Amino acid sequence: GSDILTLAIETSCDETSAAVVRNGREVLSNVISSQIDLHKKFGGVVPEVASRKHVENVNLVIQESLDVAGIKLKEIDQIGVTYGPGLVGALLVGVSAAKALAYALKVPLIGVNHIEGHICANYIEDKTLTPPFLCLIVSGGHSHLVHVKDYGIYEVLGKTRDDAVGEAFDKVARAMGLGYPGGPLIDGLAQKGDPEAIKFPRVYLEADSFDFSFSGIKSAVLNYLNGERQKGNKISLENVAAGFQQAVTEVLVHKTIEGAKQKKTDTIVLAGGVAANSGLRKLLTEEGKKQGLRVKYPSLTLCTDNAAMIGCAAYYDSLGGHRADLYLNAVPNLKL
Ligand code: KG4
Ligand code: ZN
Numbered sequence: 001g002s003d004i005l006t007l008a009i010e011t012s013c014d015e016t017s018a019a020v021v022r023n024g025r026e027v028l029s030n031v032i033s034s035q036i037d038l039h040k041k042f043g044g045v046v047p048e049v050a051s052r053k054h055v056e057n058v059n060l061v062i063q064e065s066l067d068v069a070g071i072k073l074k075e076i077d078q079i080g081v082t083y084g085p086g087l088v089g090a091l092l093v094g095v096s097a098a099k100a101l102a103y104a105l106k107v108p109l110i111g112v113n114h115i116e117g118h119i120c121a122n123y124i125e126d127k128t129l130t131p132p133f134l135c136l137i138v139s140g141g142h143s144h145l146v147h148v149k150d151y152g153i154y155e156v157l158g159k160t161r162d163d164a165v166g167e168a169f170d171k172v173a174r175a176m177g178l179g180y181p182g183g184p185l186i187d188g189l190a191q192k193g194d195p196e197a198i199k200f201p202r203v204y205l206e207a208d209s210f211d212f213s214f215s216g217i218k219s220a221v222l223n224y225l226n227g228e229r230q231k232g233n234k235i236s237l238e239n240v241a242a243g244f245q246q247a248v249t250e251v252l253v254h255k256t257i258e259g260a261k262q263k264k265t266d267t268i269v270l271a272g273g274v275a276a277n278s279g280l281r282k283l284l285t286e287e288g289k290k291q292g293l294r295v296k297y298p299s300l301t302l303c304t305d306n307a308a309m310i311g312c313a314a315y316y317d318s319l320g321g322h323r324a325d326l327y328l329n330a331v332p333n334l335k336l
Pocket of ligand 2: 140272
């Protein structure tokens, strides 16, 4: 058959991104315009500000993705777009742009679940990866343990009951007086600290549960910081970061390995922004090796939000017969 060129658009949070992907796994361009600097002074993403910035940027980013790929708009075979989960105003910008393009070009429109996009980043990273495998998706908005049975066929084993992992990282970082986003900053500090110096709780929930809870660990860190400040003690931010990161990663790694055993799969893949975490990558790889499991994770750009992963997901969705129409709407709380 002939090549399928997907133009993909991602605007679910604070990255405006567009990509051209050939046949699902070959990325011809992946342009990411980050708004992080814009949101830094507020200490987090301001939804209204994000939407406005997406409106300013979306056409420029789309045009650049075509230029970088050396592809003309009329060569595009289908449009893929994130329609949830995410910030409603932010999602609507991408969805509207995608609908306009699909209508003008008379090509199929495919609505993509952002979480599915994160999983698919691994298909781009490793061209030989095929389901089934177990995927731990950890980002600023989601923490899911998913058995990927086949392309587009997911069994959610567990998810967070409160904060997402990245959210916990960001909130702890804020309490430590670090900037936004906090995840990479904590990661950097943790590498210089002693993970055993301060023992924060590991929350495993019920023995047979694959759900997560991170608000307890987060509160424990905040209480520790407040307590030490009240006592006038000098706080080692390196040790706090290392202790927090260790507590979180031990729980994630334990549940992920148990999930792989239960589902009898020999492959574990990481996805989402927190998959960039060096401690998580290291511990999961080490523990996986002990159990004879392969552990894979995407390169840093493919971990955090980007449109290439959406283009990949759109390709497999369209092979599975999924099509959206021009009534496609943003679904802020879309489930996997
Ligand atoms: O996937 P993503 O770009 O956006 C969402 O879909 O949420 O993830 C962003 C999250 C933020 O919470 C950020 O702090 C976290 O990923 N993050 C990290 C690291 N890099 C990004 N968390 C821990 N360690 C990192 N190295
Ligand atoms: Zn994301």
